[in-house]
Amino acid sequence: MATTTIPGTTDARLRLHRVGGGDGAPASFAADVRRGLTSTPKRLFPKYFYDALGSALFDAICRLPEYYLTRAEDEILARRADDIARAAREGFGERAPVTLVEFGSGSSTKTRRVIEALLRRQDGLTYIPVDISVSALEAGARALLESHPQLRVEAYAGDYDAALARLGERRGARGRTLALFLGSNIGNFDAGEAEDFLRRVRSVLRPGDALLVGADLKKDAGVLEAAYDDPLGVTAAFNLNLLARINRELGADFDLRSFRHVARYDGRAGRVEMHLESTRAQTARVSSLDLEISFGAGERVHTENSYKYDADDLSGLAARAGFALERTWRDAAGLFSSNLLVATSRDDAA
Secondary structure, three states: OEEEOOOOOOOOOEEEEEOOOOOOOHHHHHHHHHHHHOOOOOEOOHHHHOOHHHHHHHHHHOOOOOOHHHHHHHHHHHHHHHHHHHHHHOOOOOOOOEEEEEEOOOOOOOHHHHHHHHHOOOOOEEEEEEEOOHHHHHHHHHHHHHHOOOEEEEEEEOOHHHHHHHHHHHHHHOOEEEEEEOOOHHHHOOHHHHHHHHHHHHOOOOOOOEEEEEEEEOOOHHHHHHHHOOOOOHHHHHHHHHHHHHHHHHOEOOOHHHEEEEEEEEOOOOEEEEEEEEOOOEEEEEHHHOEEEEEOOOOEEEEEEEEOEOHHHHHHHHHHOOEEEEEEEEOOOOOEEEEEEEEOOOOOOO
16 A cells, blocks of 8 residues: 655655555556446446545535535534534543544535534544545545644545545544545445445444444435536536546547436435436446447436435434434425444444
8 A cells, every 4th residue: 555645744644545446547547448438338437426526516516506415414513513422422431532534525514613622622633534636635634634733634546445445443542533425426436336335334443433424315306406507507517527537537528528427316226326328329438448338319328426315314224234323414494414323332344
């Protein structure tokens, strides 16, 4: 595993580890592009949205009036961060130190509220963010370290599987853990994948450790579709950046003007589906893969699902993965939920 230190910080307070599948891993990207574009139906994988440009576009999405998810979750964390920190420490005494782990941390903006709540209860804090975007990790770490001298950051740039393997190796050295999975990222997994991910997280936690999961709630299709297809076209640019990234990094010749962004809510499946739709019959070449891909007019490339939940969905998912759903907090409008899952004493799931 390659390890680098972010310039401008000291070794004592920050380390950045690059592990398998990060945005510095072109071989993984190329292999997944080949696999996705040669499958039926065609697909691309949402973890590759977040190169530097994609991360900037997503930050812009989070500021859109239609995209309520970020504001709703931030409202919950602003009002309830102390409750969350208190609940995560219950049963272990006020002097028990907590390590904070976050999956899909991005720039760690919302996490600041939880960090500050924990630092009000303990002298120092180790924060372990995990994200596929090196640039987002660097920016988030710099900002946090500048404003929180009691903080240490040990960041992992890579996919969740690689990071979980490393966290498993650290398990014996850590005290109590509060893990975060914010921003409705759980919704990007299909049902079986969500359960499998939570089981893998459970496998690196001890009984009594906690996981705070953000989950968007089921609601009117019009509200949901507006959040994923804004009138300014920022979400469309974010989706189309996947093709632009393939052009930039793999020498492809996708004509972005010949694809359009599509986002639809499937009420029966309980998910918003995002696609890139070819507006005409065409062929694109990916030179570094020596690959030609043909598209029919109206053919779609699936890029992301975003599942929505209700209370029964969340409670059942938690129980199947080795957690108990202990607390749920919602924003004032009841659009979004933050859910505290506590690891039970059952054997770790494989």
